Amino acid sequence: MGRENKNKIIAELHRKNILCSAEELFKEQGFINTTINDISRLSEYSRRTIYSYFNSKEEILNYIVLQGLEELLRNVTVALESSNNYLGQYKLICKAMESYYLNSPFSFKMVDQMQNKNIDIDTVSTTVKKIFAVGKEINDLLEAYIETGKKQGVFRVDIKTKETVYIMWSNIASLLSLINNKGQFIEKDTNTTKEEFLNYGYIQIINSILEERI
Known part of the structure; x- marks a missing residue:
């Protein structure tokens, strides 16, 4: 597996983990009441990492x-x-x-x-x-x-x-x-x-x- 493909797979895994955490929070708290900080805590990804994959909460x-x-x-x-x-x-x-x-x-x-x-x-x-x-x-x-x-x-x-x-x-x-x-x-x-x-x-x-x- 080439380095580029490996990086894509890893990035997709991180993206999926963030989305799973966000969806769980959106269902429990609602979209408006959920913050990027909440998603960061549950997913165990920093705000910087989250923003490296998604431009905003709306994009998530x-x-x-x-x-x-x-x-x-x-x-x-x-x-x-x-x-x-x-x-x-x-x-x-x-x-x-x-x-x-x-x-x-x-x-x-x-x-x-x-x-x-x-x-x-x-x-x-x-x-x-x-x-x-x-x-x-x-x-x-x-x-x-x-x-x-x-x-x-x-x-x-x-x-x-x-x-x-x-x-x-x-x-x-x-x-x-x-x-x-x-x-x-x-x-x-x-x-x-x-x-x-x-x-x-x-x-x-x-x-x-x-x-x-x-």
């Missing part, structure tokens, strides 16, 4: 969001490549979303907030541009999934593809939020497990666009 936040989205993109890609069955692909897409919600909750939350803001893409940082680019890649994959399904008679031809992707994401996200906030109550009230409830919910979501309900 954006990298956390980007990391989560990139993992979601990889998982959605695998989901679509792992099965030729549309229902099988859909179930894997839902699992990818579950993983994103559970493993990158802060990224999940911030993406939702970003979508509700009027952002001028020409004035934002490179990292934020990457966030939007990755989000578009995910949407493009899902739009292609819906379009192909319409052509093959799996999905209803009258549905609007782009709108359907947004609605599907919103419904899955709301379902995950519901089970996270009220899971124990729902289990007792419906006499089902969280997993059973989620699977039932996923089926109801996809049924709204299927040519033949399941």
